[in-house]
Amino acid sequence: MLLLYNFGIALYKMLIYIVSFFNLKAKLFLKGRENIFSKIKEKADGNQKHIWFHFASLGEFEQGRPVLEELKKTHPEKKIIVTFFSPSGYEIRKNYALADGIFYLPLDTKKNARRFIDLIQPEIAIFTKYEFWYHYFQLLHERKVPLLIISGIFRPNQLFFKWYGGFYRKMLHCVTHFFVQNTESVNLLEGLNFKNVSLSGDTRFDRVAENVLTVQPLPLIEEFCGQAPVFIAGSTWPQDEQLIIALIAAYPQWKFIIAPHEIGPSHIDQLVKLIPGALRYTQLDGQVSQPESQVMLIDNIGLLSSIYQYGKVVYIGGGFGVSIHNTLEAAAFGLPVIFGPKYDKFQEAKDLLQINAAITISSMPQLSSAFEKLQHDADAGTAAKKYVQDKKGATRQILTYLEPFISRDGL
Known part of the structure; x- marks a missing residue:
C-alpha cells in the first residue's frame, strides 16, 4: 500500500x-x-x-x-x-x-x-x-x-x-x-x-466572534449602503449568481453586495455585463461615484468577513457545487443565512437550520421565499449570533x- x-x-x-x-x-x-x-x-x-x-x-x-x-x-x-x-x-x-x-x-x-x-x-x-x-x-x-x-x-x-x-x-x-x-x-x-x-x-467560532469585536469600518462600503437594507452574497459561483441577479430587480429598495469566489477578470467582466450599473470595488478610486447604484461587486480578496457588518440578510455560495462556503462569519454578526442544497459536510449549517437561523434553497422561487421570510424575521439573526457565542x-x-x-x- x-x-x-x-x-x-x-x-x-x-x-x-x-x-x-x-x-x-x-x-x-x-x-x-x-x-x-x-x-x-x-x-x-x-x-x-x-x-x-x-x-x-x-x-x-x-x-x-x-x-x-x-x-x-x-x-x-x-x-x-x-x-x-x-x-x-x-x-x-x-x-x-x-x-x-x-x-x-x-x-x-x-x-x-x-x-x-x-x-x-x-x-x-x-x-x-x-x-x-x-x-x-x-x-x-x-x-x-x-x-x-x-x-x-x-x-x-x-x-x-x-x-x-x-x-x-x-x-x-x-x-x-x-x-x-x-x-x-x-x-x-x-x-x-x-x-x-x-x-x-470548532476554533472557527472563536475566530469569527473575535472578528466581530475587532472589525474595522469600510468607508466606501458604508457610503454605498447608505440607509438601505443590504443583501450580501458571499463566495458565490455562477449558479448562485444567476439566482441572486433575479432578486435585484424585484427588490429595488435593497442594496446588493456580491463577493464572488472567483475574482478573475473574465468572471468579473461577465458579472458587469449581467448587472448593468454595478460598481466594482477596486475601481471606486476613493469615493462611490454612483451612490444611486444598487449593486456592488467585490473584486478583491480579504474584505468579505468585514463587509458582513453592513448586512441584513446573507446568501452563502457553493451549495450548488461541491459544498457551501463559510456561514459562521455572517452568523457571528447576527445575520440570517441562506445557502444551496449541498451543506451536509458542515455541522454548523445543520445547526443553523435546526435553530431557524438559516434556510436552504434549491430554486429561484425558494430563494425569493426565503429572502422574504428572513428580512422580516428578527429572531433568526438573534439566534445565529447566540449560536456562535455559545460555541466559543x-x-x-x-x-x-x-x-x-x-x-x-x-x-
Whole structure:
C-alpha cells in the first residue's frame, strides 16, 4: 500500500505539472515549491526549535488562527513555522506577521519529510481540520514530536473507517491528540479504540466572534449602503449568481453586495455585463461615484468577513457545487443565512437550520421565499449570533492541553 501511496504522490506531481500550463493555481503550486528547501534554510534556524502549524488552505488557516495567535501572545519567545498545501492559502497569507517562516509544504515523500523536519526542528506540530500525510506523520511519531489535529472532523465514508483502510489508520496512530468538532467524530475514533480524543468544538467560532469585536469600518462600503437594507452574497459561483441577479430587480429598495469566489477578470467582466450599473470595488478610486447604484461587486480578496457588518440578510455560495462556503462569519454578526442544497459536510449549517437561523434553497422561487421570510424575521439573526457565542471556547481548551509541552525546554 505504501508503494501505491508513493506512486500516487508522484502521479499527482506530474498531473499538476501538466495542468500548470493552463491553470494559474497549478502554476503557483509548482512555482512556490521551487527551491523550497533553500528558502526554508534561509528563513528557519535549524538549531532553533519551532512550533509548526500546517493548513491545507485559507479556510483552515482562519480556523486555526485563534490557536496560533493566542499561543504567540502567551509565549512570544516561541518561533512559529506555517505551511500551506494550497496556493489559495499561501498566496494570501505569505506575509502574515506572527509567523517566523511561511512556506508551501513540500510534497509528502520520505526524503522531503526528513529534509523539512530536519530544517525546522519542530517541538510540536499542529494540523487543522484534516490533511494526513504519511511520511510527515511517521517521522514526527518516530522522533516523538507531539502531533495535534485541531477542529478535526471525521465521517463514516472516510478511508480510516473502511475494512481496507489499515494503511490510513496507521496515520491516525501517529496523532498525539485529536480535538474534534462533533460527537460523531468522537464516536468514530473511539470505535477504532482511540482514547486520545476531546470534543472541543470548532476554533472557527472563536475566530469569527473575535472578528466581530475587532472589525474595522469600510468607508466606501458604508457610503454605498447608505440607509438601505443590504443583501450580501458571499463566495458565490455562477449558479448562485444567476439566482441572486433575479432578486435585484424585484427588490429595488435593497442594496446588493456580491463577493464572488472567483475574482478573475473574465468572471468579473461577465458579472458587469449581467448587472448593468454595478460598481466594482477596486475601481471606486476613493469615493462611490454612483451612490444611486444598487449593486456592488467585490473584486478583491480579504474584505468579505468585514463587509458582513453592513448586512441584513446573507446568501452563502457553493451549495450548488461541491459544498457551501463559510456561514459562521455572517452568523457571528447576527445575520440570517441562506445557502444551496449541498451543506451536509458542515455541522454548523445543520445547526443553523435546526435553530431557524438559516434556510436552504434549491430554486429561484425558494430563494425569493426565503429572502422574504428572513428580512422580516428578527429572531433568526438573534439566534445565529447566540449560536456562535455559545460555541466559543475551543481555543482555550486546546491551549490548556498544549501548555505542559510548550512551557518546558525541549521535548
